[in-house]
Amino acid sequence: MNQPALTGTAAATNEPASPRRIAALALPALVVLAAEPLYVLVDTAVVGHLGRVPLAALAIGGTVMTLTAWVGTVVAYGTTGRSARRFGAGDRAAAVAEGVQSSWLALGVGLLIAVGMQFGGGALARTLAGGGGEVADAAAHWLRIAALGAPGLLLAAAGNGWLRGVQDTRRPLLFVLGPNLLSALLCPLLVYPVGLGLIGSAIANVVAQTLCGVLFAAALISERVSLRPRPRVIRQQLVLSRDLLIRGVAFQASFLSATAVAARFGAAAVGAHQIALQLWFFTALVLDALAIAAQSLVGAALGGGDDAGARALARRIGLLGGVCGVAFALLIAAGAGVVPSWFTSDPQVREQAMVAWPWFVVMLPLAGVVFALDGVLIGAGDVVYLRNLTIVAAVGGFLPAIWLAYVLDLGLGGIWAGLTLFVVIRLVALLLRLRDGRWAVVGAVR
Template sequence: MRPTDREILRLAFPAFLALVAEPLFLLADAAIVGHLGTPELAGLGVAAAVLQTVVGLCVFLAYGTTGSVARKLGAGDRRGALSQGIDGVWLAVLIGAVTTVVGVASTPLLVAAFDPGPAVTDFATTYLRIAFLGTTPLLVMLATTGILRGLQDTRTPLVVAVVGNILNVVLNVLLVYGVGSFDGLGIAGSALGSVLAQVISAGLLLAVVVQVARSEQAPLRPHLGGVRGAASAGVPLLIRTLTLRAALLLTVYAVVLAAQDAAGAERDLATHQLALTLWSFLAFALDAIAIAAQAITGRALGAGDVVGTRALTRRMIQWGVVSGCVTGVGLAAASPWLGVLFTEDAAVRRLLIPVLIIAALGQPVAGVVFVLDGVLIGAGDGRYLAWAGLVALVAYLPLLLLGALVGGSVVWIWVAFAGGFMAARCAVLLHRARGSAWLVTGAG
């Protein structure tokens, strides 16, 4: 096996298991809530779209931190790497506190923006208002995970992810359905169980980072300049992520727009939620290679190794294509049976099959997209990623509108998403990777 492949596997395999575990929070929620009823599942879909958008906008706390910490590590400044990472954690706490207050207060408005119908609105509002309480722990998890990945440690996040998901499943089952004389809280119990699991997971990751920082005598108090610098460096990645979340939110809105009536909207939203959850599951699995790319690219460029970075990028693209083919074949093969795991609604099960087939066909392209995204994030090329995200979003909008108004089906909406949007992202990322403007060396 090539040395590059061994390095990729050393980082990517634990990251793969951890990233697969992360979507299990939503998969477990979908499986447990789905058996309460279709309106509850549709409500979870709306709430999850909002929550994933809010938290997803702050993914720079993990991705940006991984690249910057790895650069300083490659340059031989381990203490500086940890100091910069700690500032990122304080930034996560600040953003999380503000987001929690604003999110809880604006929950009814956020749900109403989707106009999902009275029954679905009630369930979505209940879930989202409670789930917002877990925002700060989620953001702290992102920041601390980014630090550990930058230090080339992907095993610790894996252990915490496994523990967190086991707790999530146990707490969800107990709080949703109850035990003994306790009748359960329904969909509210699902949200509460996830929040408790997130708090415990964040505490475990933070404890590890603090221990490592103390061993390197890195400061634990917030440094205003460092926090401000982390926020400034995250702006381009925030814009990049905003374009991705905008595409997902507009896709949800298009599903409602394409529906013929309230019953159709409920069925299509439930189908879309299941398909998107499974897509996210596979996307996070593909992102494991991108995580390795972030860590290795940042370290290599920090050490001034341009030739090695080029070789890594070529190899990563090959890994992305192969991984996408494997996940695509697996999803297509399992599509007739996956619906049974999440819902008892026969109409949702039937509609889910063609949607998953389309999602499967888009997996090889998605593999390349995630890999190149990771390479450029590791290189600190956030400004280009921001512009590339805007270009891809603009290209996607007419295709999405065509799928909603002309196709009039969630199936055609997924053709636009898995085909048009991902193809546009792939084109702009490949264009950048062929050039050399992103190959900037040094610790900064």
């Protein structure tokens, strides 16, 4: 049986705010989090050179599959918090058992998504594309194939959740990196030499996600715990995850609306939006490495009764998030004249990308702090506050801004100004919550 680097309450009480301990969890999580979006960036670059229509189709289909990835994030985050608290209380077996039940939940939801997209994928693609046509048809075809990877994608998310909870970062690193590297090689091969075009991209996605899910399922079996589904525990996880699910819906309604509005500005605009948005998701998930460390360490600290250590971690991780955000902003700003050309040779798409670029750069330092503090509150189980905050920021900021951009014909600049407003609202509210300290509740289960 594989053992974590730290066990029991020692994980929660030994140097709670040590940079070395944060880095020990954050750096492997960084690779895991970066692997999937980096593959999507490769996918976007490969498909982008097929032309404007395939790139626009990938933008629409990829946005829908991003919704599935967000469902996976909810599963992973909910599992990490529960597992980490039990691990911090000294009960590793109970922490792993949380992973068993979340894996059953993930598999069921993944199968529902895979089947549902076979019947509803076409209608969804047409809705996002603003009607029928070449882009909608191509997006629907891509989506029906790519959705077959949903069960594997969600199984991997559940596996990441419980392994992070017990502070095992080595296996997730191997299980995610290997399949994504394989798929990154398959994608250009299937798209060009084999001649499958856009569909080759979807097949490569399915290969990576399915293999990843199988590896995480095998890791769970190797723990030699009972694999029997326990409906009562699954219901408890659903209740606990309810607020994260609602929060995820608010996120996805916002991003789906943004893609729908961008599509109404034309193929060049939605293609540029795809490039900028996938870079945004990439940087967001990389910055989320600190949030993953926060979930595991804060959950374990509170599970072990160390509220002072949890507060110290929150302050340090928030500061580190801001520093990392500044570093990414400098990189994105320096690459403004070069990066878009990696993804497309279409001059109109590159021109549109430059409209979103300044907003992208400005929001990154703020987003670094936001993502880090999100992780703190998720690890603490303070998800009701996060749910309410996300709904207010989406309904009161992001959604009105992007639809106003459509009404006033503000283009991508208006859409990305709305995203910046979304980040600012969340930053202010998270700092206020961190200051009042009501999130730091101790105990094995909140």
